[in-house]
Amino acid sequence: MKGGIALITIDYSDRRPIYEQLTERIRNLILAGVFPQDTQLPSVRSLAVELSINPNTIQRAYAELERQGIIYCVKGKGNYVASTESLREQHKAELRQRVRALAEEAKKAGMTEEEWLSEMKGAWESV
Amino acid sequence: MKGGIALITIDYSDRRPIYEQLTERIRNLILAGVFPQDTQLPSVRSLAVELSINPNTIQRAYAELERQGIIYCVKGKGNYVASTESLREQHKAELRQRVRALAEEAKKAGMTEEEWLSEMKGAWESV
Amino acid sequence: MKGGIALITIDYSDRRPIYEQLTERIRNLILAGVFPQDTQLPSVRSLAVELSINPNTIQRAYAELERQGIIYCVKGKGNYVASTESLREQHKAELRQRVRALAEEAKKAGMTEEEWLSEMKGAWESV
Amino acid sequence: MKGGIALITIDYSDRRPIYEQLTERIRNLILAGVFPQDTQLPSVRSLAVELSINPNTIQRAYAELERQGIIYCVKGKGNYVASTESLREQHKAELRQRVRALAEEAKKAGMTEEEWLSEMKGAWESV
DNA sequence: GTGGTCTAGACCACA
DNA sequence: GTGGTCTAGACCACA
Numbered sequence: 001m002k003g004g005i006a007l008i009t010i011d012y013s014d015r016r017p018i019y020e021q022l023t024e025r026i027r028n029l030i031l032a033g034v035f036p037q038d039t040q041l042p043s044v045r046s047l048a049v050e051l052s053i054n055p056n057t058i059q060r061a062y063a064e065l066e067r068q069g070i071i072y073c074v075k076g077k078g079n080y081v082a083s084t085e086s087l088r089e090q091h092k093a094e095l096r097q098r099v100r101a102l103a104e105e106a107k108k109a110g111m112t113e114e115e116w117l118s119e120m121k122g123a124w125e126s127v
Numbered sequence: 128m129k130g131g132i133a134l135i136t137i138d139y140s141d142r143r144p145i146y147e148q149l150t151e152r153i154r155n156l157i158l159a160g161v162f163p164q165d166t167q168l169p170s171v172r173s174l175a176v177e178l179s180i181n182p183n184t185i186q187r188a189y190a191e192l193e194r195q196g197i198i199y200c201v202k203g204k205g206n207y208v209a210s211t212e213s214l215r216e217q218h219k220a221e222l223r224q225r226v227r228a229l230a231e232e233a234k235k236a237g238m239t240e241e242e243w244l245s246e247m248k249g250a251w252e253s254v
Numbered sequence: 255m256k257g258g259i260a261l262i263t264i265d266y267s268d269r270r271p272i273y274e275q276l277t278e279r280i281r282n283l284i285l286a287g288v289f290p291q292d293t294q295l296p297s298v299r300s301l302a303v304e305l306s307i308n309p310n311t312i313q314r315a316y317a318e319l320e321r322q323g324i325i326y327c328v329k330g331k332g333n334y335v336a337s338t339e340s341l342r343e344q345h346k347a348e349l350r351q352r353v354r355a356l357a358e359e360a361k362k363a364g365m366t367e368e369e370w371l372s373e374m375k376g377a378w379e380s381v
Numbered sequence: 382m383k384g385g386i387a388l389i390t391i392d393y394s395d396r397r398p399i400y401e402q403l404t405e406r407i408r409n410l411i412l413a414g415v416f417p418q419d420t421q422l423p424s425v426r427s428l429a430v431e432l433s434i435n436p437n438t439i440q441r442a443y444a445e446l447e448r449q450g451i452i453y454c455v456k457g458k459g460n461y462v463a464s465t466e467s468l469r470e471q472h473k474a475e476l477r478q479r480v481r482a483l484a485e486e487a488k489k490a491g492m493t494e495e496e497w498l499s500e501m502k503g504a505w506e507s508v
Numbered sequence: 509g510t511g512g513t514c515t516a517g518a519c520c521a522c523a
Numbered sequence: 524g525t526g527g528t529c530t531a532g533a534c535c536a537c538a
Binding site: 017018019053054055056057060074075076077 | 530
Binding site: 031102113124 | 244253
């Protein structure tokens with residue numbers, strides 16, 4: 001990654017653990033199409049050097065991504081991006097779930113359907 | 128609270144720390160109008176006994192609520208509910224913020240405005 | 255565990271990693287009713303000392319058990335046994351799955367239904 | 382194997398190492414009668430080219446098959462299928478062993494003989 | 509070269 | 524006291 005912008009960065013002021021930030025960041029890069037399906041991800045060691053992070057921590061992030069079915073690992077070769085299609089579906093289901101939780105909270109807070117929909121319209125346009 | 132149903136309960140299978148659950152639970156009770164403005168909250172000791180929890184943990188939850196301006200403490204007397212009006216505004220702002228974050232993520236995931244609004248309508252009706 | 259027989263033992267000639275052996279062994283002890291629901295498990299540190307194993311390795315086993323929903327952790331307090339009922343159901347489903355895989359392989363190997371059932375009867379009586 | 386369907390395939394999303402997949406796959410092909418007794422197996426080199434795999438990995442799989450007595454190697458000539466009869470016996474013994482382990486686990490899990498046999502009948506019919 | 513496991517030991521949050 | 528995270532560094536299996 002010499003001469004380029006770092007794709008993966010760690011926010012040390014973030015209260016979440018490093019491995020969790022890494023997991024989310026890499027997932028987002030895959031969702032964004034930066035790492036297409038079956039592409040090899042940076043090796044544990046190279047990423048560790050690049051980010052000045054202990055290899056164990058990178059390893060943990062990759063293990064978590066594998067457990068989630070987002071990447072797969074070939075022993076002795078490296079880590080590869082799994083099906084981006086199913087990742088996208090998984091992501092949509094997750095967004096839907098979060099929207100539902102939010103709607104529930106808004107209802108409890110006394111919001112009407114009109115307010116909710118107008119809120120939604122506004123949010124969409126503002127971002 | 129003897130003889131009634133416990134208003135405040137701890138879910139030990141919840142991954143969040145106990146003081147955080149307490150903070151959220153009390154905030155929600157205030158939002159729901161169970162503890163009106165300027166009402167005195169249960170004392171640290173009584174709550175500690177009732178919930179079989181270390182008093183330090185209760186104290187920490189109250190300190191956090193005070194930091195957020197949701198309650199105020201009168202030395203030697205106890206903890207009291209602060210302005211419920213401003214709490215409600217604060218809560219709405221927080222919901223709005225979360226909606227916006229969600230909208231941003233949905234846009235990135237390739238969702239169209241129509242899909243977004245229909246998703247929102249569905250979520251509202253489902254809860 | 256002074257004076258008693260060690261409940262948990264590690265087999266260093268086993269090719270599987272220590273954390274995996276631990277995970278399985280503890281799961282079996284819970285299934286056998288040695289650790290009833292909501293019981294506190296030995297602390298990470300105490301188990302590490304008792305088994306002469308690094309605390310990190312114990313931690314990993316406990317994290318895996320938590321991920322599988324077999325135990326739950328209360329921050330600052332310890333690890334506790336989750337619903338044994340659902341663990342038993344999970345275990346039965348797993349056995350059923352393995353039986354099915356075996357039946358498939360036996361069919362491919364040219365076994366008849368009579369042979370299969372007689373095999374099963376023999377296996378049950380022999381153990 | 383040009384022009385036909387590949388008999389041996391590697392599943393890179395499989396967690397097992399490549400040499401182990403190869404070993405199992407070739408064993409199954411022999412069991413299925415695709416490679417009859419005393420037939421010559423594809424050479425290490427040709428298989429390495431065909432599967433785009435390191436020759437060392439193929440070599441390792443063949444060595445493992447030889448260790449298990451499933452194939453034999455003639456120096457300077459190649460690898461040949463050993464007695465398919467004894468392989469079949471070996472396979473049956475292995476299945477029997479696994480059935481027995483399963484029966485033991487089912488007994489420990491509190492299953493009755495009736496449940497076990499009905500489970501077995503169901504498994505056979507479902508595959 | 510690749511990833512996976514483990515030890516030793518530090519430091520933090522929580523109760 | 525409890526668990527959770529992280530570093531440093533070793534050693535192994537696999538390709």
